[in-house]
């Protein structure tokens with residue numbers, strides 16, 4: 374186990390802060406120094422504001438000195454994906470089109486972290502507008518995987534995953550529309566939770582595909598992720614898609630949840646295309662649960678075969694509508710030497726958006742056009758319902774599902790950039806969960822022969838985060854993967 378302060382879990386750090394052995398300023402400085410010394414290699418951050426961050430740490434120390442602590446994460450530095458608004462900080466979404474834009478307000482998750490006393494650390498790198506699976510689509514440069522810097526960290530929240538894996542943050546927030554929290558978590562050997570649709574307010578999250586987007590949580594231990602989720606989750610009147618579900622005490626549930634569960638294994642997720650080393654790791658995780666007394670049974674999710682196609686119609690259609698607001702008038706970048714309004718729009722969008730974003734806008738506009746709407750968009754929505762029904766039928770008989778997160782381990786930088794379909798296939802096991810509105814968590818389950826992290830995905834019913842976190846905790850506690858750190 375590492376003794377470096379930046380590799381400690383938030384729950385360990387909370388004890389050290391409470392006992393006065395360390396201060397939040399010490400901790401925050403250690404995280405800042407760590408970032409400055411290695412981020413030249415990783416590029417996990419787009420920007421950070423050292424002075425502001427240290428002021429927040431100091432405020433936390435003063436609070437504690439006065440005998441007051443706002444939450445278990447009081448004084449803990451948290452990385453924020455650069456798609457979530459923090460008042461006064463730049464917000465780029467990894468795009469040139471938002472260059473120079475500063476958020477005028479706080480997202481609800483940021484407001485909740487402030488009320489919890491957390492230290493809002495840097496803005497993490499990401500694929501432009503969260504579109505991608507490798508973090509190679511960022512205008513601010515690609516992110517490297519801390520376990521092997523010639524490889525991708527996954528995407529689109531690659532900066533958050535890499536930062537947490539490398540000790541550049543204790544925890545981080547990301548967003549997951551089709552896998553963007555779980556897939557980079559698996560590639561970087563950390564935990565990544567995609568909450569149920571409606572569990573975390575998206576007010577202040579820049580929209581990609583509004584019927585799929587969720588803000589997710591990264592950490593190096595399940596307990597830390599449960600704590601972060603506890604703080605940011607819950608109904609918010611500012612987001613009409615947020616749902617007034619009954620929140621649990623997620624950390625208590627981890628430790629007290631001992632019931633025998635029935636775990637479903639979707640056989641479609643273990644078919645061709647899955648790396649044999651990952652298959653083996655998943656199988657041994659399944660054996661672990663069986664040996665721990667849970668029941669395991671095969672389930673069928675036959676409609677998931679069509680999930681990728683449906684996702685790329687629905688996500689691009691919604692993106693084409695959401696991204697219409699970037700017109701060179703309201704936010705960030707504006708093209709120069711323009712003649713009239715149409716010229717401003719087209720030049721700004723032409724120069725400001727990257728290739729992948731343009732591809733999605735074009736695809737989505739096509740799917741929504743009147744002559745194609747019925748045969749693409751409407752049909753994709755029907756397929757979505759069938760996929761959801763498949764999951765609902767499976768959940769009639771099982772409490773949770775176990776599947777791979779990704780078909781492969783982290784691939785080499787540049788390997789898939791010229792083949793969008795290959796890139797899209799990276800999310801084949803994660804995006805059905807978004808289509809169905811369920812929750813899923815990626816939990817480290819070992820390393821490949823060449824030392825790359827692998828993850829299992831535990832999928833739960835909507836608003837049953839406590840169950841998947843508890844199952845993940847059980848696995849984590851019986852293995853030592855969380856104590857392994859990359860050498861950078």
Ligand code: GLN
Pocket residue numbers: 503504505506528529548549550551552553554581688800
């Ligand atoms: N990789 C998927 C995509 O590019 C998912 C992205 C995400 O979850 N934000 O659409």
